[in-house]
Structures are given as C-alpha cells and as structure tokens.
Amino acid sequence: MTHAHTPRRLHGYGVRWDPEGRCxxxxxxxxxxxxxxxxxxxxxxxxxxxxxxxxxxxEPPRRLGE
Structure with a gap:
C-alpha cells in the first residue's frame, strides 16, 4: 500500500489505532x-x-537542545 493509498483514518505519524483492523x-x-x-x-x-x-x-535521533 503506497502513501497515496493509505486510508484517511490512518494519516499521521508514529503509532496509530486502526479501528477497522482492530490493531x-x-x-x-x-x-x-x-x-x-x-x-x-x-x-x-x-x-x-x-x-x-x-x-x-x-524515531529520528534527537538533536541536543531540541
């Protein structure tokens, strides 16, 4: 599944709950x-x-001071 085909409910970054997949x-x-x-x-x-x-x-490494 490409970025363009990702369901709207899953837009965002990190960990997301998928209500349809229940995961x-x-x-x-x-x-x-x-x-x-x-x-x-x-x-x-x-x-x-x-x-x-x-x-x-x-997760991208954090820079000192961020």
Whole structure:
C-alpha cells in the first residue's frame, strides 16, 4: 500500500489505532511510509507497547537542545 493509498483514518505519524483492523499500525517518521510485514501487508500489532517499540526504531535521533 503506497502513501497515496493509505486510508484517511490512518494519516499521521508514529503509532496509530486502526479501528477497522482492530490493531495498532506504525508509521516511519523519517520516510513517512507505513511499516509492512514480511508478507507485504501493513504490519499490525495488538499491543501498544510492542507497536511503540517498533516505532522507536524509526524515531529520528534527537538533536541536543531540541
């Protein structure tokens, strides 16, 4: 699913709840792309904690003073 085809309900960055999928989705803050699994489908997480950990991998490094 490309950025142009991402459902409107999932616009944003970081960890988002997908009410239709009843799961959390993760968006890469550096590239703006949604995380996909090995099967090519949007990655889904049932636990916010696990989704947040996946999101932190994509979190851009903070600069000193920001």
């Amino acid at each position: 959390y989705r993760v968006r890469n803050e550096t590239t703006g792309q949604w995380q996909h699994g090995a099967d090519g489908e949007l990655a889904s997480y049932t636990s916010f904690t696990v989704a947040f950990d996946a999101w932190r991998v994509f």
